[in-house]
Amino acid sequence: MIKTSLCGLTADEIMNLAGSDHSHAIAIANCIYKKRIDNILLFPGISKQLKEDLNNISFPGIHKPVDSNKSSDGSIKYLFRNETGLEFETVYLPDNKRNTVCVSSQSGCRMGCPFCATGKYGFRGNLSVQDIINQVISIPEYGNITHVVFMGMGEPMDNIDNVIIACTILSAGWGLAISPRNITVSTVGITPGVEMFLTQSNCNLALSLYSPFPEERYRAVPAEKRYPAGKIIVIMKNYPILKKRRMSIAYVMIRGINDTDRHLEGLINLLKESKIRINLLPYHSIPDDENTSSSIKRMQHFKHQLFISGISASIRKSRGLDVSAACGLLASGLKL
Helix, strand or coil: CCCCCCCCCCHHHHHHHHHCHHHHHHHHHHHHCCCCCCCCHCCCCHHHHHHHHHHHECCCCCCCCCCCEECCCCEEEEEEEEECCCCEEEEEEEECCCEEEEEECCEEECCCCCHHHHHHHEEEEEEHHHHHHHHHCCCCHHHHHEEEEEEECCCCCHHHHHHHHHHHHHHHCCCCCHHHEEEEEEECCCCCHHHHHHHCCCEEEEECCCCCCCCHHHHHHHHHHHCCCHHHHHHHCCCCCCCCEEEEEEEEEEEECCCCCCHHHHHHHHHCCCCCCCEECCCCCCCCCCCCCCCCCHEEEEEEEEHHHHCCEEECCCCHHHHCCCCCCCEEEEEC
């Protein structure tokens, strides 16, 4: 008999699986997502018979990472391997009272962006809800986590059904109870996935832009051809903003490529009179890549000009660069 992993199930799915009432399903969910108990027979709050019945048809599904690498800046990259052999990486980013875990939604990626190591690794498979949630509940720092970002390996909108369920578990009271405003899903922009995410989740959305000009963006983000960023930004501008839900643009700055005054003007024209904020990120070179990041002075100039144009902007610092845990570098150490 094939058993079902409890990790990755919603409270309603647990109730249907166990044939129990809602209160027992909540108790079981709490044992997995809050207490992280990896033995069903040790679950408190439910009868011995229910534990035995549940143990016959399911398993906790909690799996620890198989390896880790700690950066000099305190961030930690974890390597996971699921039952089918898919490998994926997760990064824990401590920062005073804000402790973020950056999770993957796929093993590899099929978007084909040439500046990204994960894209070079290729697409190996979608991660299950169990895989995604394990990246949060099975690392040693679980109790300190305040924020979750889907900015690791893969394109979340290419695995949207599992990502939405994972967001539900992360934010539900019976789950991890992380506020939706502390959960951000990043995408290169797959329109159907974006529309589904906005209607079925209250979490934040971030669009990776690269360039405000479609012809330039297409050369670096092949998804631009089918799903133009301009149309997605219109959706983001017009979508009713829930209280404290954030819409943002991630803009990786590359010296002499997308950091000119023309690009700055293009960004301002694209985002003016909207509540979309922009995060400016340094570029991280991958092997055989001659491109380099814009200088901090140039990034500060962009931030200032965006700010005086009425656009909220910030500069995100690099983390975990020495262990290939920074943006765009995940999977660089995995076997191709």
